[in-house]
Amino acid sequence: MQDNHSLIDTITSMFVPIHKDGYKFVIGFAVITLVLISISHLLGWLGILATIWCAYFFRDPERFPPDRQNVVVAPADGRVSAIERVAAPKELDLDGAECVRVSIFLSVFDVHINRMPVAGKIRKLTYVPGKFLNADLDKASEENERQCLTLETAQGIRIGCVQIAGLVARRIVTFVSESDTLGLGERFGLIRFGSRTDVYLPPGSEALVRVGQTAVGGETVLAELRDRNG
Numbered sequence: 001m002q003d004n005h006s007l008i009d010t011i012t013s014m015f016v017p018i019h020k021d022g023y024k025f026v027i028g029f030a031v032i033t034l035v036l037i038s039i040s041h042l043l044g045w046l047g048i049l050a051t052i053w054c055a056y057f058f059r060d061p062e063r064f065p066p067d068r069q070n071v072v073v074a075p076a077d078g079r080v081s082a083i084e085r086v087a088a089p090k091e092l093d094l095d096g097a098e099c100v101r102v103s104i105f106l107s108v109f110d111v112h113i114n115r116m117p118v119a120g121k122i123r124k125l126t127y128v129p130g131k132f133l134n135a136d137l138d139k140a141s142e143e144n145e146r147q148c149l150t151l152e153t154a155q156g157i158r159i160g161c162v163q164i165a166g167l168v169a170r171r172i173v174t175f176v177s178e179s180d181t182l183g184l185g186e187r188f189g190l191i192r193f194g195s196r197t198d199v200y201l202p203p204g205s206e207a208l209v210r211v212g213q214t215a216v217g218g219e220t221v222l223a224e225l226r227d228r229n230g
Contacts, residue, residue: 019060019113021173021190029054060113063218065185070225072205073185074215075117075161076197078106083207088200091126091148092160099160099200102207102222104215106197112190115218117151117161117199118225119184122176124150147172147189157225160200163191185218202226 018026033047065073082103088094106112126148145165152158163172174189182188191197201207205223209215215222 017060018055018058019190021058025058026051026055057108057112059111060187061111063115063185063216065183065218066221068221070155071184071221072117072159072199072201072223072225073115074104074209074217074220074222075114075188075199076104076106076215076217077111078104078197078215078217080209080211080213080215081105081196083209083211086200088160089142089148089162091128092150092162092200093124094150094158094160094200097203099203100205100207100223102199102201102209104197104199106191106195111217112192112195113187113217114161114163114189114191114197116182116184116186116188117222118153118157118159119182120151120153121181122149122178122188123152123158124148125174125176125178127172145172147174149174149176149188153225155225157202159202159225160198162198162200163189164196164198165191 029047029051033044033051036047037044080102082101084101084103085098086101087096088099090096128146128148147163149161149163150158151161163174165172171192172189172195173192176182176188199222201223202225204226208221208223213220
C-alpha cells in the first residue's frame with residue numbers, strides 16, 4: 001500500500017500548474033512538434049517528449065513555509081553545492097561584511113521558481129551583466145550574469161539573495177520591484193533552464209543544511225536569524 005501511495009504521489013507531482021512565464025515556451029515547443037510530426041514520426045515523438053519536459057520545467061507547485069519566526073528558507077529547489085564564508089558582493093550593499101554564502105544549484109529538472117528566503121522588504125535590486133559559465137563553478141558568483149536582491153526583515157536584519165544564470169540559462173526573470181514587501185516563501189522570480197541561487201546570511205550565522213543536501217524552495221530552513229539586540 002505504501003508503495004502505491006508513493007507512486008501516486010510521484011505521478012501527482014508531475015501534474016502541477018505551469019507558471020504563466022512558461023506558456024509561450026510550451027506553445028512554441030508544441031508548434032515545432034506539429035511540424036516535426038509532418039516530417040517524421042520519430043522526430044514527432046522527440047518533439048512530444050521535449051514539449052512535456054518544457055511544461056515540467058515551468059511547473060509552479062504550491063509550497064508551505066515553516067510556521068516559525070526568524071528563519072531563512074531556501075529560495076530555490078536544488079542541491080546545496082557550497083557553504084562558504086565570503087565577503088558580501090558590493091552590489092548587495094552589505095558593507096562588505098563577511099557573510100555565510102549558501103549556494104543552491106538548480107538542474108534542468110528542478111523547479112525554477114525563486115522564493116523569498118525571508119519575509120521582508122526589497123531594499124535594492126541590481127542587475128549585473130556577465131558570462132554564462134557552469135553555475136556550479138565558484139567563480140560563477142562573480143563572473144556570470146546575475147540579479148542581486150538586498151532584503152530587509154521587519155527587525156532590520158539584511159540578507160542578500162542572488163539569482164545567477166548558468167551554462168544553459170540565458171534569462172533571469174524578477175517579478176518584484178524595489179520597496180516591495182513580500183512574505184516568507186513568496187515567489188519573486190525565476191531563472192530559465194539551469195542556474196544557481198546564492199543566499200548571503202548575516203555575519204555570525206550558522207547554516208543548518210549541509211553540502212549535497214537537496215533543498216526545497218520556500219520550505220527547507222537554511223538558518224535561523226539572531227535578534228540584533230540578542
